[in-house]
Amino acid sequence: MRGLSTATQAFRESPTRKIDALRERLRREGRDIIVLSTGQPSIPPPPEVRALLAKELVESRGMELFGYTPSQGIAELREAVSEDLKRLGGVDVDPDNIVIVNGGQEGMFATIMSIINPGDEVILLDPTYFGYKPILEYFGAVVKRLRLSIDDGFKIDIDKLSELVTHRTKALVLVDPDNPTGNVIDRDTARAIADLARERDFWVISDEAYRTLVYEGEHTYIYKYAPEHVISINTFSKDPGMPGWRLGFVYGPRDVMGRIKLAAEEMTYCPPIIAQRLVTMYLRSEVRIKHMNYIINEYRSRRDVAMEAVSKYLPRAKFVRPRGSMFMFLDLSSYGVKDAERFSQYLLENYSVAVIPGSYFSEVYTGAIRISFVAESRDRLVEGIRRIGEALNNYKEG
């Protein structure tokens, strides 16, 4: 009998994809949409490195630039990543503890596939990035949520976290710097989480996609404090800025990395060589630090522009000043928004501004929206926020 598998029935299009589809329809109708919904950066990799790769592309004769690579990625890139982690975070990661993957998404999927047995409990923060829950549930994990409060700056309370841990807790997922709140976990909290993970023996899946995009303070590499308990998931999508090239990396203790490598090998055989070449050249070039600082300064200034516009046009919106990543999480409940999914649709259809509703990140902040402050130019960013204010004035729920 033909037919489809039961376990994959629960898969739904990602929220960003849903908005993309609606956006695309409106765009075809000739509408100019201000896109504050995407997780895509707006600065591509530096021209110097692109020129080097273009030269190789034209001049290479054999299969060097076109052939399969080892499943865990080429040695040069794993070494370059190890050096980069040491230089930026002072963290020691052996290249053999690093597996290069086809984007952070494959890192997430292969990691969860490699550790979860049905019935395992996994703690997710609330709010948190929406990508983890469907994969965890697909593999049979029981998701428990630790509710964070916007009034405490989304700070993680270690006692409350500890209360959620049982003998069935397999993992805790952190996204740091955070998507959607822009929050950055401070060093003491990271250390306390690491201590708890060692003491109660659970994995910390630490999603550090935005590790270099920090505008105030600094990113804590939690692996340093619990190298046997942390699996760190990373991407090159945001820095150097090539989400469509599908390249990321995962690091952690040797045994789990061996399993993740085999899982990724079954899923995609190996990561793309062309992206591996570009990133190896990038990380080892003199442009690396310059380009990173350029991105940080540019995105920080757009964040400041966004915060100013929010104060002006959305004075009653509650938010925590984003110290990292690319997002602001705006609680609009004081404007009477309870169902932000409905508001987002209203906003897109009537004001041509795309945002992501809070319900995709949170069971609590259903009257919030996530906006990106990096996807559009300053002018359009401000105009988008102005229109959100205008929309709120005219929006009636229920």
Added chain:
Amino acid sequence: MRGLSTATQAFRESPTRKIDALRERLRREGRDIIVLSTGQPSIPPPPEVRALLAKELVESRGMELFGYTPSQGIAELREAVSEDLKRLGGVDVDPDNIVIVNGGQEGMFATIMSIINPGDEVILLDPTYFGYKPILEYFGAVVKRLRLSIDDGFKIDIDKLSELVTHRTKALVLVDPDNPTGNVIDRDTARAIADLARERDFWVISDEAYRTLVYEGEHTYIYKYAPEHVISINTFSKDPGMPGWRLGFVYGPRDVMGRIKLAAEEMTYCPPIIAQRLVTMYLRSEVRIKHMNYIINEYRSRRDVAMEAVSKYLPRAKFVRPRGSMFMFLDLSSYGVKDAERFSQYLLENYSVAVIPGSYFSEVYTGAIRISFVAESRDRLVEGIRRIGEALNNYKEG
């Protein structure tokens, strides 16, 4: 409690990877290895198309060449694939029935994930490509094998196939043109399989990675005969020759393709844009047919060289003249080889020639080896086969 998942425990390194590792060790010891083990082609994509892409890489300003694409791939590529299938095979596939994936491997994984429930029966030929079994077993399928005989030219007997089909049969996997035998399924057989699939209502997973690499006769696009029952898995790794760029495509009926799209979205979010751009330009350029014919002629002539060398140096080896793909499957049992895994290791260590033992493809042909006739130059190919003959003269089993 930390720890790894039970279901992924069975994953082992792919056989090609195992040989790669041993080969790499010997190479580091300064040994020059003749590599007849790999599934990698030796002709890269045409220079004209590479030059176009290099230009875009240098000149693009925004994120067009670096951003995310739709999960199912860019519309232009899906249209180009649809046109290519029509032109080469006379088969009508709507672009909306095509999903672009991160290589054929992702196509295999996402397809199996999308259709298999634990306990479903799946029929694999024997011999067949080793990539399917571990994924099928991971998803809980019960694998049944249809034994083919080298004496019948590995022809599929429809009555025997029919006897294996039960009410639990979810799918039959075909690899056509075949890896490892180089066999090409004739039109009547394809049609009879399609009839059986419709009648008994099971999926045909048709792996057509080598669809354009046919040296005699022609490839049958089985989808034509059972469009509601065939899921076709394809890759751009072999033609235009970019396995390391990770790009392939799957087509089939709309409902299963929707599910495969969602599965691939969870696994890797989207296929790589840079590879999608290159292949779109390739398929739509005037070089497409020229390049394909160049590959075919070149590989056909190497096949002829290989067959001649086999007749000369391995006169007692049994094989079926490969009419497609990149491989010969040599039964060495008349030389006393029963455990080809042992022989392959002996061959590599003492004669510096890498091949893949038949036991990875077959439960029956454990005294056979697979050699690629495209991976090395003509001279080295002949020398490799000569050394296999020499090794056989000195090899003693047991």
